[in-house]
Amino acid sequence: MPPLPVDLLRWYDRHRRTLPWRALPGRTADPYHVWLSEIMLQQTTVAAVIPYFHRFLDRFPTVADLARARQDDVMAAWAGLGYYARARNLHTCAQAVDRAGGFPRDMAGLLALPGIGPYTAAAIAAIAFGHPVVPVDGNVERVTTRLFALTDPLPAARKAIALQAATLGDAAEARARPSDFAQALFDLGAGICTPKSPACVLCPWQAACAGARLGIAASLPAKAPKAAKPVRHGAHFHLVDAAGNVLLRRRPERGLLGGMLELPGTAWRAEAWTMADAFSHVPLAPTRGLSAWKSMGRVTHVFTHFTLHVDVYAARIDRFPNSIAARGGLVCGEHELDGLALPSLMRKCLQIARSGEAGET
């Protein structure tokens, strides 16, 4: 017998999670809240998202508030969540939605917005607007491959898995409650049909699950082997004046950590930097009032596709020259650093620069 949506929905009605962006049972969620949470939840855990979601609603109560905000304030509110293109697209999207007077209510309109792909469009359509579509995320892929014992590895099998997942939503009970059905699949994937050791005995679909029957559920979905993670090296410089101001700069708008702030530094490359090499990239040439550079230690940071080793150097200067701003430098008070658009990597660098034991140059 096939998995019956009615069994999943009955389970959901008893075990649904309460989450900040979710409406109460029987109510429809605010599209702004649904959209904001869905963008934040892309490749990101619920636990990590919750405090950011609250902070965003505090700072940007409506999509119009978000649209009117300065990009830098949006980036600062996003700092630490990662995948910063999401924040840039979020801001652009808010402006489009604000101009249009609200979110589009159909898949095509949603799909046309920046940062919204097939999954997020379907999630918003189902959860906020009640369209009978099944958003296919990692949870739904996992549940589906197990239910039907689909053993072809990701990502090649993605299309076939999505087609199979869509059939789950065909039943009348699912079409009658698209929002609940989508979120029921999420909750099942998050709480029962988990990646490592699924709690099949608690699963409302256990009797219908081919993966469980065959004893292969925990091994699904199969995944293609991942490439080894290369190592890159860089050096960044912590220069602080007598008043405690720190020198920062803005990264390019696109690409890794795009639009975020950083300590000045070298490029990140496969070859390690010698100290002499790195020092040719100091933000300020030796001048009166500038101390010697001291080595503060090394920060290791793991990105999605490479591991980065950063050597951190620190120096003091009496007063920043006026020319520093002309070269793209941003002078920031040390007590305002918390509120700035600094990615986690740079917070690590600041931490080691400000608290680490100094060794001589």
Add this chain to the structure above:
DNA sequence: GATACGTGGGA
């Protein structure tokens, strides 16, 4: 289709 794109937590 393959690759770029963050981060922190858990096994």
Add this chain to the structure above:
DNA sequence: TTCCCAAGTAT
């Protein structure tokens, strides 16, 4: 420690 992962999208 090391590896894997988490409500994907853009190019």
